[in-house]
Amino acid sequence: MSLIEQSAVRNRLLKRLSPGDFALLQPHLRPMATEMRQRLIQPYMSIRDLFFPETGYASITTAGVGKIEVGIIGPEGVVGATPVLLGSDRTPYDHFVQNAGEMLAIGAPEILAATEISPALRRLLLRFVQTLLIQTAQTAFANASYNIEVRLTRWLLMCHDRVIGDDIAVTHDFLSYMLGVQRTTVTLALQLLEGNLLIRARRGRIVVLDRAGLLAVAGDSYGVPEAEYARLIEEA
The missing domain is CATH 1.10.10.10 (Winged helix-like DNA-binding domain superfamily/Winged helix DNA-binding domain)
Known part of the structure; x- marks a missing residue:
């Protein structure tokens, strides 16, 4: 399988990477087509892969009775980054495709290894995590107000x-x-x-x-x- 060139990606985070940082991820990026309602990360299950949406977007919802959306991630971000980058291998929330499209998958161990090599890569991904946490807080504000x-x-x-x-x-x-x-x-x-x-x-x-x-x-x-x-x- 040929490597994905940075000039061809549509994910905005991947586009923001320096060529050197993108090269750390490049051999591990796997294109995949997605279907509506396709589950990407199951609650309380070990997270094997993270996903960079190219088109379409994913939802993060509470699990169990009374489900509600607490986050949405599209081509601006990466699905699964929050627990993995903050040192956990699982999450209590469900992550699934809300709007079908294409994504680039990468193994959680591979992305963690790359962030150990490059502080700049880790900083950018953590900045995205910050924006997602703000989005979740804003959702709580909107729901209450x-x-x-x-x-x-x-x-x-x-x-x-x-x-x-x-x-x-x-x-x-x-x-x-x-x-x-x-x-x-x-x-x-x-x-x-x-x-x-x-x-x-x-x-x-x-x-x-x-x-x-x-x-x-x-x-x-x-x-x-x-x-x-x-x-x-x-x-x-």
């Missing part, structure tokens, strides 16, 4: 950040699962956003029509993790 319309709008903006174009593949049932509310509650919130010409809801997908309008609805529930990502990673 805002109604379902605002929470749904924030979630749609986060998904829109991670897709190509304006189409978001999602069902009402899945939205209710992600946001921890009844399906009818999600349907009413979608109808409100659609009535204001911000989105168009179709079976199995939502089309963003007016991102600026969605940003106005979301207010300060959205934007803090995104700004921190720009500061810590894109502007570093």
Whole structure:
């Protein structure tokens, strides 16, 4: 199998690496196609691989009864980094594909070995972990402070950040699962956003029509993790 060239990758973290740091990971990167709902990391199971999304994105959810999404990772990051880089081999949370696409997998031992060689690589990956922790904290803030319309709008903006174009593949049932509310509650919130010409809801997908309008609805529930990502990673 030929090595993946850095110029060809779409993952923003991998693109930010120096050529030398990318070369440490390059022999171990394995392309894989993903399917919706495909499980990447199981709760309380040893983590064998980390995943750099190229297209599509993954969800982090609580496990057991009362599941709710606590994180979302797309081409800006790496799935599984938080427990592995912080010295654990497992997590209580479920990690699965929310929007199908392509990822680059790498063994957890290989990425840890590379971070031992390169402090710069470890620093960049830990900066991403910081942005993900901020995202999780912001989700808790939004869930405690805002109604379902605002929470749904924030979630749609986060998904829109991670897709190509304006189409978001999602069902009402899945939205209710992600946001921890009844399906009818999600349907009413979608109808409100659609009535204001911000989105168009179709079976199995939502089309963003007016991102600026969605940003106005979301207010300060959205934007803090995104700004921190720009500061810590894109502007570093």
